[in-house]
Amino acid sequence: xxxxxxxxxxxxxxxxxxxxxxxxxxxxxxxxxxxxxxxxxxxxxxxxxxxxxxxxxxxxxxxxxxxxxxxxxxxxxxxxxxxxxxxxxxxxxxxxxxxxxxxxxxxxxxxxxxxxxxxxxxxxxxxxxxxxxxxxxxxxxxxxxxxxxxxxxxxxxxxxxxxxxxxxxxxxxxxxxxxxxxxxxxxxxxxxxxxxxxxxxxxxxxxxxxxxxxxxxxxxxxxxxxxxxxxxxxxxxxxxxxxxxxxxxxxxxxxxxxxxxxxxxxxxxxxxxxxxxxxxxxxxxxxxxxxxxxxxxxxxxxxxxxxxxxxxxxxxxxxxxxxxxxxxxxxxxxxxxxxxxxxxxxxxxxxxxxxxxxxxxxxxxxxxxxxxxxxxxxxxxxxxxxxxxxxxxxxxxxxxxxxxxxxxxx
Amino acid sequence: xxxxxxxxxxxxxxxxxxxxxxxxxxxxxxxxxxxxxxxxxxxxxxxxxxxxxxxxxxxxxxxxxxxxxxxxxxxxxxxxxxxxxxxxxxxxxxxxxxxxxxxxxxxxxxxxxxxxxxxxxxxxxxxxxxxxxxxxxxxxxxxxxxxxxxxxxxxxxxxxxxxxxxxxxxxxxxxxxxxxxxxxxxxxxxxxxxxxxxxxxxxxxxxxxxxxxxxxxxxxxxxxxxxxxxxxxxxxxxxxxxxxxxx
Ligand SMILES: Nc1ncnc2c1ncn2[C@@H]1O[C@H](COP(=O)(O)OP(=O)(O)O)[C@@H](O)[C@H]1O
Ligand SMILES: [Mg+2]
Numbered sequence: 001x002x003x004x005x006x007x008x009x010x011x012x013x014x015x016x017x018x019x020x021x022x023x024x025x026x027x028x029x030x031x032x033x034x035x036x037x038x039x040x041x042x043x044x045x046x047x048x049x050x051x052x053x054x055x056x057x058x059x060x061x062x063x064x065x066x067x068x069x070x071x072x073x074x075x076x077x078x079x080x081x082x083x084x085x086x087x088x089x090x091x092x093x094x095x096x097x098x099x100x101x102x103x104x105x106x107x108x109x110x111x112x113x114x115x116x117x118x119x120x121x122x123x124x125x126x127x128x129x130x131x132x133x134x135x136x137x138x139x140x141x142x143x144x145x146x147x148x149x150x151x152x153x154x155x156x157x158x159x160x161x162x163x164x165x166x167x168x169x170x171x172x173x174x175x176x177x178x179x180x181x182x183x184x185x186x187x188x189x190x191x192x193x194x195x196x197x198x199x200x201x202x203x204x205x206x207x208x209x210x211x212x213x214x215x216x217x218x219x220x221x222x223x224x225x226x227x228x229x230x231x232x233x234x235x236x237x238x239x240x241x242x243x244x245x246x247x248x249x250x251x252x253x254x255x256x257x258x259x260x261x262x263x264x265x266x267x268x269x270x271x272x273x274x275x276x277x278x279x280x281x282x283x284x285x286x287x288x289x290x291x292x293x294x295x296x297x298x299x300x301x302x303x304x305x306x307x308x309x310x311x312x313x314x315x316x317x318x319x320x321x322x323x324x325x326x327x328x329x330x331x332x333x334x335x336x337x338x339x340x341x342x343x344x345x346x347x348x349x350x351x352x353x354x355x356x357x358x359x360x361x362x363x364x365x366x367x368x369x370x371x372x373x374x375x376x377x378x379x380x381x382x383x384x385x386x387x388x389x390x391x392x393x394x395x396x397x398x399x400x401x402x403x404x405x406x407x408x409x410x
Numbered sequence: 411x412x413x414x415x416x417x418x419x420x421x422x423x424x425x426x427x428x429x430x431x432x433x434x435x436x437x438x439x440x441x442x443x444x445x446x447x448x449x450x451x452x453x454x455x456x457x458x459x460x461x462x463x464x465x466x467x468x469x470x471x472x473x474x475x476x477x478x479x480x481x482x483x484x485x486x487x488x489x490x491x492x493x494x495x496x497x498x499x500x501x502x503x504x505x506x507x508x509x510x511x512x513x514x515x516x517x518x519x520x521x522x523x524x525x526x527x528x529x530x531x532x533x534x535x536x537x538x539x540x541x542x543x544x545x546x547x548x549x550x551x552x553x554x555x556x557x558x559x560x561x562x563x564x565x566x567x568x569x570x571x572x573x574x575x576x577x578x579x580x581x582x583x584x585x586x587x588x589x590x591x592x593x594x595x596x597x598x599x600x601x602x603x604x605x606x607x608x609x610x611x612x613x614x615x616x617x618x619x620x621x622x623x624x625x626x627x628x629x630x631x632x633x634x635x636x637x638x639x640x641x642x643x644x645x646x647x648x649x650x651x652x653x654x655x656x657x
């Protein structure tokens with residue numbers, strides 16, 4: 001079912017490295033054949049509960065999730081049936097491409113299969129695993145749609161293609177948790193995500209990552225926001241990784257806006273090269289990119305951010321903060337403002353530092369132990385005001401923030 | 411004098427390795443109000459901070475006793491648990507740490523008396539500050555009222571208040587005074603550093619002892635009327651000379 005020209009191009013790109021992050025030999029991972037399963041088959045498994053628990057997802061959330069993928073096996077839940085009454089579709093991308101014109105129309109229009117070897121691999125070998133979410137015009141789905149992408153077997157390559165299409169005037173909140181069972185497991189996760197936000201539509205997308213020391217993670221995300229639409233993303237990673245590299249790109253039409261938050265907590269010897277890019281393509285558009293970057297142990301965190309002002313009047317702001325918790329850790333912030341229009345107002349602020357001794361001492365003077373004081377300061381550093389997050393999603397985020405700050409005093 | 415709760419014995423007091431005060435002796439009884447006076451940079455903050463155990467201030471020789479227990483070598487937060495708490499002259503600001511979070515934590519840790527903390531919060535007008543980041547972007551009055559609240563709400567044995575009234579509007583001074591009165595009534599001993607004649611006038615009837623610091627010494631400890639009028643009339647140097655313990 002692959003498009004001949006795209007497949008041809010993708011094959012040529014199979015050895016094309018990404019511009020950022022360490023290059024990875026993909027040949028050592030096992031690519032498994034997708035299969036559909038029944039919930040009862042896997043949701044009770046210890047390893048599944050372990051992996052999802054680390055995301056701050058309760059078993060209740062996993063049971064109600066719209067789409068769950070465990071290694072190569074996937075399932076869509078009963079919740080999906082109730083959504084279908086509103087014309088909302090949640091299914092695997094492979095199924096959507098078989099059944100829905102809209103899926104065929106938009107798939108692979110924002111990300112080219114020959115972008116780099118990771119996308120090419122997902123295109124050629126992924127068999128369109130991943131989720132497809134469609135919300136019809138004017139329909140507002142307030143309850144978060146959870147999707148859960150888990151790896152439970154070592155040396156697995158999880159290759160995914162996710163599509164979210166929020167039609168004109170519609171609204172959706174999607175929460176994706178990606179995790180792995182076992183803190184030492186080796187695995188590869190490539191997630192190609194294409195999101196479409198219609199005119200006056202709104203998509204809030206929260207993604208939480210909890211990986212392992214051996215995990216190689218290469219998300220590839222592109223988002224198109226039409227006139228007056230709004231896209232909010234909230235990304236959190238708080239685990240070890242082998243390496244993670246991701247640089248989502250958002251393009252904004254007339255009067256469209258976006259807020260892109262990332263909370264990165266690096267540990268072990270992991271490499272975290274994470275950014276966000278927004279292009280102000282339409283007049284009246286605006287973007288803010290806010291990141292909090294924490295580095296412990298020997299981790300290396302590179303926080304990239306880019307705003308391109310193509311048209312005006314438009315507004316963009318980057319805020320990049322780093323907190324170094326060990327003298328063997330490394331943080332680099334790379335904010336880039338690129339204006340091609342005199343009416344584009346672009347600003348950035350960046351700061352990297354350590355926990356202030358005076359703050360620690362102050363809290364201890366009110367009875368906090370040093371550990372408690374550190375945890376509180378780290379929690380403060382990580383908590384960014386993200387008013388668009390629905391309350392249920394904020395709960396998951398808070399749980400994860402708590403996990404990070406309580407183990408962040410090393 | 412009531413039961414002694416705080417006693418400083420022959421203490422040499424240092425900051426960042428430099429001696430600021432020599433052979434300090436001080437005794438505070440339960441529920442008493444003591445005032446510490448001295449010129450700028452004479453070592454008032456150093457004295458209070460060293461007693462509280464706040465780095466880089468330290469007591470190098472001599473002793474600090476709290477309710478009969480030698481706490482000279484106790485780490486900071488243990489002194490707090492024992493009931494000795496410092497209100498900073500200039501507390502640092504925090505981003506992302508809400509006032510309400512700190513209060514919640516204090517309530518859990520110290521098993522606070524709700525009726526006392528509630529009255530205190532009302533007096534110091536704390537409710538408006540609950541949703542704010544700790545000390546971030548706060549006015550002088552807001553900072554001092556909050557710092558006084560955080561210190562007194564624990565209901566310590568001894569509260570060391572370092573210029574709670576400096577840079578503060580008159581309304582806030584009045585509120586801080588009321589808070590001190592309430593704490594004293596609950597048996598808290600207060601050691602207060604202040605400069606302002608306004609505050610000095612207000613606390614006169616409550617004051618047990620005034621300590622005068624000058625040129626590296628605690629030169630005199632005595633009654634309010636022995637010290638304060640003299641300082642106002644002749645300045646610190648004149649008062650220190652007249653009180654005869656320094657030349
Ligand atoms: N953290 C510090 N590091 C170094 N020197 C200090 C510090 N704090 C105070 N000092 C010095 O100690 C002396 C006493 O200061 P301080 O106790 O703050 O005086 P006061 O509170 O009476 O104005 C001053 O010379 C001051 O410069
Ligand atoms: Mg001072």
